[in-house]
């Protein structure tokens with residue numbers, strides 16, 4: 274958590290006055306349901322107590338002035354010239370501005386300061402948090418009256434158009450709509466959702482950060498999405514009503530995809546099964562059977578690694594080695610893949626021991642530090658000032 278006083282005084286140093294408001298949007302974890310969101314399936318995420326903070330103030334002209342604390346960098350642009358830039362970080366903010374204007378909202382210039390404590394590249398959706406904190410903050414600053422679900426959609430489209438990742442809705446939805454001590458069981462087809470109490474009994478969540486940055490991740494992500502769409506179009510040729518993998522049964526895949534495109538077949542089958550695993554995991558959690566829920570997570574990792582092929586040696590190592598401890602009842606890679614974190618369900622108090630036990634061998638094999646991230650659940654976007 275970053276103190277709002279610190280943000281206010283940095284804003285004042287940079288822009289001469291205190292900000293009008295500060296919005297906060299958190300990062301997220303996801304218990305199970307990976308690569309299902311863009312296939313109109315289910316996900317089970319929630320916000321964490323690490324967030325992005327955006328401080329804002331209107332200007333009298335049409336200029337947008339940005340400052341990112343993490344990079345110690347400024348960026349300035351005229352509202353009418355907003356376009357993707359090769360500078361990187363401003364895109365997540367400018368993409369939101371572009372989306373708002375596309376929808377007919379009229380903005381003036383503004384000063385923006387951004388800071389946060391979500392580790393970047395750890396698969397905790399820091400980019401979605403930037404988009405959502407920006408959209409949530411601008412909505413308040415200009416009084417647009419945009420609802421939360423639309424804010425999440427604006428964030429998602431900013432990612433598509435300005436960051437080039439054809440992501441699903443999970444990260445932005447979790448960042449804006451989560452509720453403390455609950456996970457969101459979200460149906461990505463129609464965006465209906467329920468808050469499920471996150472009750473882990475004698476267990477707790479610990480994230481293990483591979484500290485591998487996913488450089489190939491965005492192109493591989495878009496490739497996976499294409500494979501799923503390919504499978505849908507093959508099934509569609511005989512079943513015109515099918516719109517997404519949500520409508521596809523394993524039997525349809527066997528009949529219409531298996532012999533034609535074996536890669537799309539394996540990818541699509543993973544997605545269908547991942548939705549089933551999520552449903553079972555929810556049932557088991559509601560019965561208080563956390564070890565049974567954890568088994569679904571182990572199985573999900575196997576699928577993500579060998580079938581969907583979005584894991585990497587470091588993630589596989591962490592899951593394989595964590596599995597050897599009886600105190601670890603579930604573990605899998607989390608998020609898009611190719612780096613970032615594993616999510617582990619461990620006996621309360623065992624988290625630190627797990628990291629200490631795995632670190633030396635991890636360092637020896639990959640020459641990388643292994644870091645633990647302990648998280649609490651949190652609410653979605655809010656104003657903190």
Ligand code: GLA
Pocket residue numbers: 306307308309310311398440441442443444608609610
């Ligand atoms: C990334 C995307 C999400 C989702 C996950 C995989 O985090 O932004 O939309 O697809 O990967 O589940």
